[in-house]
Amino acid sequence: MNPDPPETTPEISSEMAPEPSTPPPPPPSASSASISVPLIRPRREVFDHGLLPIPKFSLPDPLSLLSPLKSKLSEGSNPGHRIDAASLAESLQIPTETSSLILQTLAGVLHYEDKDLGVEGQGTADLRDVLLFLYVQGYKRLVPRASKDSPLANEVWPHASAFDGYLSALSPIQLVRSNSRKFMPSQSDEESHQLSYLQKHMANILSLLSDALEGVEGDDALVITQDTFGHLGFLMQFSEGLAITQASPFFANSDPDMPAAPVPASQIHEWISQQITATLENANEKEKGISPLKDTSAPHLSGGSTDTDITMVDALPSNSGANNNNSRGQVNNGSNPAYYRNQTFVEGFSKASVVKHLGDIKGHSVKVLNCHDSMIYILAPVSYATVYGCSDATIVLGAIGKAVKIEHCERVQIVVATKRICIANCRECIFYLGVNQRPLIVGDNHKLQVAPFNTYYAQLGEHLAQSEINPNENKWDQPFILGMVDPHDALSHPAGVSDAQSESATCLDPDLFTNFLIPSWVNPEVSEPTIMNPFLLPEAYREAQKKKEVNLKETEQTIRSLQLDENRKRDLACALHAQFRDWLYSSGNIRQLYCLQAD
Template structure:
């Protein structure tokens, strides 16, 4: 079924521990309604004026709809009109448009990537985008024990939150045992529960008013109904209007026949309830199965002895629908090529003291809970999100990047939009993109990352408190502007070399950094190359006998080996040589 792992690691072997009962088979429905996690994971902005109180949410957005419609006879919202309607700075309105563009299920030519003057979003998409700003992310089950199926979508905070807010990003992640952290299935149930609770208001907001009494006065056309694809999708790729029986007989050559909003609500409610019931049954069965297993805590080192370096631990499926996971690696190197990545998204989770190479074109990438690691992301056409990381080097060619709650990290980036910085960050540094591999140029073309535009040194800084996340910040704390990132000293800038044996030399020809280096960094690199050439020349010109030459060569090798061990790169060499 769609919520099963699409691909299990080929080397996963049965555990020698006592046999556990299999998960009871649950009848598989033909199609399941799923939330579009991209909207919830990458589409939320911690801008207070975009987030309305739940009690007045529907009324406020209905008034906003009238205001936007009056200023946009073509049904399109531009940054200036949005800024005026919400009373926010125009740069924040432009950010909202760009964020919406990044999470739409399909490209909107009039909106583009939201960065061009005159970019305009469909009012219906903008209303849905603003509505879900009220969503609250799921917190670990240790802090919120109610079943996600029946829990309120605005979990209450507790005194425990004050403790969490004082922790570093990694301490925060580690303070919650992994078995209490929300799974992908937990998050989907939580998102569906939110949509179930708010679907009546959402449909009322999208509906058109016509003459009639009661429920018959609000109708939806097929075109408007399809905009719900921003929030939900069917597991088998079926479009909403194809699945809906009330639009099944629509003639494409005839105008849309509007359908009463009440009828649409009944249909959506049934589909959501069915999907929630199915997901809850599977989740309960898996939890029951897991409780029969040993409840011993396993250290990260022990967990990583059970799987090879380039496969995700068998306890965690490598692929969840169209997401590839790289999770739980420690003191190793991992390489993922395009052929290894299923779908258009990747998540690098809880990796420590490792080097992760993702050499593939993607739409979305998430790096979460990592420390003392280097993560290389080839080309990401929508959003890279880096959250709760410490002492991590991120090397990414991407359309956008969002950085939240990180410490002592360096970002070597080529990005077409300003880096978005929010949350509780400390000692962040940004630098120009610094690597290449043979297929990089081709991958950037595939996902429309433009190497001629790099806004790496123009961070867009929002607040410390994220209203969507009660995990790392307690409710009621006054917000302040997040700590921004500083530019890396050019003398400390170095190129990152990806081993040549990773690439297929028959594909692509990119052998140099596709993003031009700023002059000050280019000058620093030239000085270093010149100094190296001078040393090499001096060594060549030394008048030494054979014994002294051997002594010099030995001394250089010893120093280089000492550096390999001191820097930790010796382990990477052994790992990669073995692969």
């Protein structure tokens, strides 16, 4: 837990700014905020996909690192206050490879399109965005609470791994779902924790962004300009999709040709604190009002969500060949801003086939949570995707335009086309990747394999174009390895565990590489369908494919040429079927066959 940030804020000089504007009307009270106006939210993208396990930035007092950085980079030699990877590396005394990773990750979680930075983070970033990004690297995830597992959960989750006792006492699945595991916080709990973190550190954050008025003392000495205020949208937004600039009383109705006068940072701090307090009070009242739905120790393996503020229908399959017929309730939250979410959840499925097309996706983010022994197809262009706590499953993610995170998974096959991917704390998983940036591997991983992208579906080409994913650039075999200890996560690595470089992934043997065929009932009819893998296979894998095709034809010809009686033909057929069955089980493709039979 971070200590309270120091009460004093640094005096950072700048050019003379205009006098602060007239104080805005007081913000609404907490009680009225929960009824009549949208509620403030943390931007989940920053906390889900923007945290890097770099110990240097996980400081109790980020100001000690970031204030000198701002002073150095705000000098006259940098009038635009832009920063590239080289200057960031020099200022922070870090490798350029690491600073490039920082800007790439920042580009993936920004709340607006920064053309100068570019989608790959290869350009220059706004210094204010860099400061905010580096500041939140000190965030610590919510510590899980103790709870008992349900019997059904114990039946589904593996009790042992072939690698138990090897380096790590517990596998990723055991960490998340074993009898002795800690109870994972809900989405609402995490958001409340993130808001509390922002409220605690907001004075320091505003001091980093503010300009100092010359000759002015007291609370009005530090001011926030209209342009700078918009950068707070990196951390926060309002429900109902409102940006912080749209929901605030500051800089309202300002003329674009005549920028409004800056506002004292103290006023903005007070207003944000009141908005956060109103949201936290609303969350507490909501939890008390519908506490029976908060009992997540009850079984929810048929696809229901554990969150009371997530519409249950979001977790349902749109097209399922599942042998899972449990009915699920639906919470109709209407237009209540407390329930606004821009995410789609696929949660708790076991021995099922789940399909999500574009029309089934709500928002720009998908989370696949705690699914086992299932086939999950997300065949839609979305910005973000998270796969957490899954085992013995095959998951296809069509076109993820910003970032993917795979965490605490075991014996899972992931097929994904994306710009960037982070893999953390996984075991015995295979990743078939079409990725434009180097895959980031962090945490305690074992027996990971990577391979080139191996599938297609009718709309894949269209979805790749919409997501601006380049199929001609695939860095699947160039992993970027960081440390085993994640300073943001107390679940996988408790305090006192020493850091070391995470175990890398090995490339799948080309002779073991196979194309993954998505069933025809999953593919909608389109006028110009994608009919082949848009990612070019490396030479070794192409040659292996050709060799298999030749062997198949030779085997077929050999079988046709055999002069066998009926008994020998039956014996041969049984032997071939047995070999094929063994391959289905060893490759995990038996799940897909079961789903097709159920359909």
